[in-house]
Amino acid sequence: MAAATYTSKFPGPFPRDTATGLQSNETGLNVPKGVTLPSSFSNGSDSLSDHLYSGGSNPMNNNYHLLERTELTSASSSASSSSSPSSLSSSSSVFLRVYKVIHYYFLLEKDPNSRLSELNFDTNIIVNLNYLKRYEWSTGDIIHYGFLVLILLFCFLIFPASFLVKFPIIALFGLMFAIPLTSQFFLPALPIFTWLALFFSCAKIPVTWRLPISVRFLPAFETVMYGDNLSSVLAAFTHPVLDILAWLPYGIIHFSVPFVVAALIFIFGPPTSLRAYGFAFGYMNLFGVIMQLLFPAAPPWYKLNNGLAPANYSMGGSPGGLARIDDIVGFDMYTSTFTNAPVPFGAFPSLHSGCAVMECLFLIWLFPKLKFVWCGYVMWLWWCTMYLTHHYFIDLIGGAVLSLCVFTYTSYVHLPIRLPNKFCRWSYTEILFIDYHEINPLTVSVSALNSESDIENRGGLYSQVSGSSSRVGIDNYEMTSLPRSLTSNIPIADDVDSASSTTELSPPSVFDMDAHTLESTTSLEDFVSTTNGTQTGKGYKIRM
Amino acid sequence: MRSRPSTLVRILPLKFFGVIPLYLGVEVILGITILNKAGGVYGFFSLITGHPINFWQWVYNFLCVAVLPVYVSSLMNVTTKGNTKKFSLCCITYVLDTIIGLFFTLHFGLWWYFTEGNVNYGERSRTSDSVAMHFKRANQIGSSSSQKYTEPQMPMPTYGESSLSRETFIILASTIVVTLFRLYFTLAIVSFTRLLLKQESVARRSSERNEVQAQGFEVYDEGDGWIAWIKYEFRHLRDDLEHHSKHLLDRYFAIQP
Structure with a gap:
């Protein structure tokens, strides 16, 4: 028999979106007639979690299961029919139509006895606080949260804003972590928030604290390891069509793909897989920024502009090849942004490459049949970064290896198995x-x-x-x-x-x-x- | 014959970095190797861009692309049972790749040193000069726009400047460290393959099943077309290479069939 209660191994003091494989039958709403829950389910489940996820007080659940029963009847009468069920056809609401479609294609998959895929809609802060009191901290939790809190504390201290501004922000974030409804998203995303906080605080780190900028290392090391400076190879010929082809993934797609991948993982991956994605994506970027701070290095555009002259922190960044895009579109889209970049000398490792490889690995895990498409995207983005003179090939490899290591760890520790016979x-x-x-x-x-x-x-x-x-x-x-x-x-x-x-x-x-x-x-x-x-x-x- | 592997066996890692299961390490090693070999594909782009590359760079890029299928195939089968032949080929390829790679590293290192390694600060390197010219010319397209690529500013004497000796030290140290990692990765691959072969040999003997699994060689029919012929020939070559690799390693590690 399947496991009844699920408790995540994922580090975290708060209850997550899933706690038990079966819902409590105390409400009597979601358990179909004739279904008897094994005693082991009630025995093995956590009482707090039962309280959190009972769903009895949640009107959405009631509606949902009412619909589900109707849908099931409709679907069973015409199994091969592609039309939506007719029970709600009287309603002309667009929302309901969308909901019906989603329900038909996704929610109907749900076992009415399983609450594994449900989200937590509770807004009672006391629940989370009680859970926190009872939570037994493991060594992994202490390392995970201790490390992130240290980084956040550093950002808090280094950021040159008034405490009157900083404290309300911290309080707001604290509230988000305290409310069960929001904490189920905010807590797994904590590594991502930490990375963003560090990234945007980088420019505020005093220059006297920073390490010397390496100008010669990356091109030299790339030549020694790969026989040539591949960025020079690819940037030797430019054309407006190639500029557009390079700009699309580097300047547009790259920033939207993480959200798309997250949505796909949430919909098509097993429950809790989105947390693993947040963990891997956040830590990869966080480690990447730390490495960029510990080893500042100049990108290819610096060598093209300044040769091997030493770089210093009074110099700004550069849009590199993206300046040509600003010329094409006719307004300042990238020049100002890259000139004032928080980490202008953070060439190694490339987080563009790291993100692309991370997304590629998760997409291969999710949709393995399309693996050539995902790998093609990575190759395309690699070409863009070198063509636009933003990174050396060695930077791309650095980001990719970082992603690979973090993903491998995540896949064996946090990422659930995707079953091929499960749709969503x-x-x-x-x-x-x-x-x-x-x-x-x-x-x-x-x-x-x-x-x-x-x-x-x-x-x-x-x-x-x-x-x-x-x-x-x-x-x-x-x-x-x-x-x-x-x-x-x-x-x-x-x-x-x-x-x-x-x-x-x-x-x-x-x-x-x-x-x-x-x-x-x-x-x-x-x-x-x-x-x-x-x-x-x-x-x-x-x-x- | 038996004495040779025993010397090697003593230095073969039994766990990846002493703690991680070896097969996990092999997965990571093959992943890193595949990522690295992808550089060969971009090297071929010089055909289109017109960037000059010499004979040895061509050879290097070609070898990178040539070994990619072996590594990809092995990575897909790390935990698959009966993967000894595949890993035998992977192991031999990896060892040869490492040896050849070390020569290339030495060659490219010397080449870099004599072309760019002793260029003084403030000078442009020879290789970047043509690219920089091209780059700036390209940026002058649509010059009416105010969003121009700004001319380089002369660096101010301020924080962040790195000295020549520091840079040279980092380059040398990194090259040595990466080479040592590469050697360790090779030992890990050899160790994993050896254990797989040994395990298969022991299993075969203990279960008293000495029959060799029949190879499902498909027969090529002329009516199938030339694509089928290429596939057939490719599979035949791959199976042949895998078989010979396993036989070679069985002999080398003195594993009784």
């Missing part, structure tokens, strides 16, 4: 996480492999990974009701057996296109409880 956020009834110990292809300890006799005495390698296998998830789903996306993919029992007997165990990798086609066991022996969740023995964990 509302299709999920449980959240699975990769167990990186279980998917290790070196299934026998390394020391044992170095002495083969040990292994032979132990009766063979694969005795450790033997066990019946069947598709995961099928046995773990709550069978009270099944979303549309699941019903079409459930093999019948014979298929399950035949599929499992012929398919070898292939643990998922975050880089693998079919990485998360999971296999599991129906055997209870494999469900070994751990502190972080339930190990299934097949490469993933269910958070309990």
Whole structure:
């Protein structure tokens, strides 16, 4: 049976948007007749979370489930029909029409017994404060929040504004973190807020504190490592059409894609995946800005303008090739902005590259079939940054490697597994996480492999990974009701057996296109409880 | 034959940086390598832009692009069972790539030193001169606009200036550190491949299943067209290379089949 209660491993003192796999039946509103909740659900759930997410006081939930039942009836009568349900056709409201469409295509996926995908609409501050009082801080929490608070404190002190201005801002932010409705978004986005605070405070750091600006290092290192200065190669020929092609991703798309990716992850990813995105995106940028401060380096436009003459902090930034865009459009779109940039000598690492690679990795995780499109976007953006003389290739690699490292950590620690048979956020009834110990292809300890006799005495390698296998998830789903996306993919029992007997165990990798086609066991022996969740023995964990 | 690997085995890492599971390290290493090799693609753009590159730069760019499929394929199969052949090819490619890369680093390092390394402050480097001219000329298009690319200001003697010795030290130190990382990454790849081979060998013996898995070579039919022929030839070449790589490493690590 699936895990009933979910408690995030994600560091945070406040309750999140999901707390339990099933909602409380105390309200009596959202549990269909004839469905009996197992006792383990009520036993295992946190009382505070039950209070938070009961949904009984939330009129939206009532409407939602009323609609859902109507929709279900309508959809079942014409399963293949693409027209929207007719129960609300009397209403001509545009909002309702949009809602119906969203409901039909997304919310109908939701298991009426599962509250995993629901948001928290509570506005009672006391709830969060009580939760904070009871919260047991782990070492990870202390490191995570301690680090971010230190950075924010530095920004607070360094920013040259009156305390009368700064304190109200801090109070407003504090309020956002205190209200459950807003804290579910603000808390996971804390690394992003910290990065933005540091980035815009950079210009206020006294020059006497700053480190010397490197002018020669990046072009020299790029030449030594890659044989040439690739930015020079690409900027050697310019044309207005190429300018436009370079400007679109660098100056326009780059700033909007993070929001689009966030929306896609929220809609199509499993619950809690957006938090992982916020964590990875925020930390990547935060580390990037810290590296830019610790190692100030001049971009290619500096070398083109000033040669190898030493740079200093009295010099402003430059729009580089984007100045040509200002000429084309006829007004100052970039020149002033880049001239007064907070970090004009922050060439290494390139956060344009870091953001693009991070978005690419998350999109590959979300839509693996389109991986060539996402990789193409990264290649396009890399070309733009070098063509516009904003970065050397080594900067791009620095940003990309930073993204890769942060994403790899996030994917194995915070990012839930995306199940291929789930259509959207509302299709999920449980959240699975990769167990990186279980998917290790070196299934026998390394020391044992170095002495083969040990292994032979132990009766063979694969005795450790033997066990019946069947598709995961099928046995773990709550069978009270099944979303549309699941019903079409459930093999019948014979298929399950035949599929499992012929398919070898292939643990998922975050880089693998079919990485998360999971296999599991129906055997209870494999469900070994751990502190972080339930190990299934097949490469993933269910958070309990 | 047996004594040779044992010397190597002693220095092979069993965990990535001592704490991280080796396969996770291999994923990161291959990811970094793929990102680095993408530079070769941009090097080819010099054909279009007219930027002069010499023979060795061409060779370097070509090699970067040529090894990309091997690394991409390996990255997609790090945790896949039965990936020993794929990783054997990846391992040999990586080792050769590292050796060749070290020569290229030395060559390009010396080339940089004699062309730009001893250019004094305030001078323009030879390579950037033509680009700078082009860049400024391009910016003069539509000169009626007030948004011009501003002329460089003479640097004021103020905070932030870096000395020549500091810059040179950073360049040398970074080159050495990156090279050491590269060597360590190579050892990690070799270690991972060796353990995979060893594991497969032990599993085969312990389960008393010595039969070799039948290779599903597809047969090319002339009616399938030339694209199918290319695919067939490519797969055949890849399988052949993987098979020989595994055989070579089995022998090198003295792993009994």
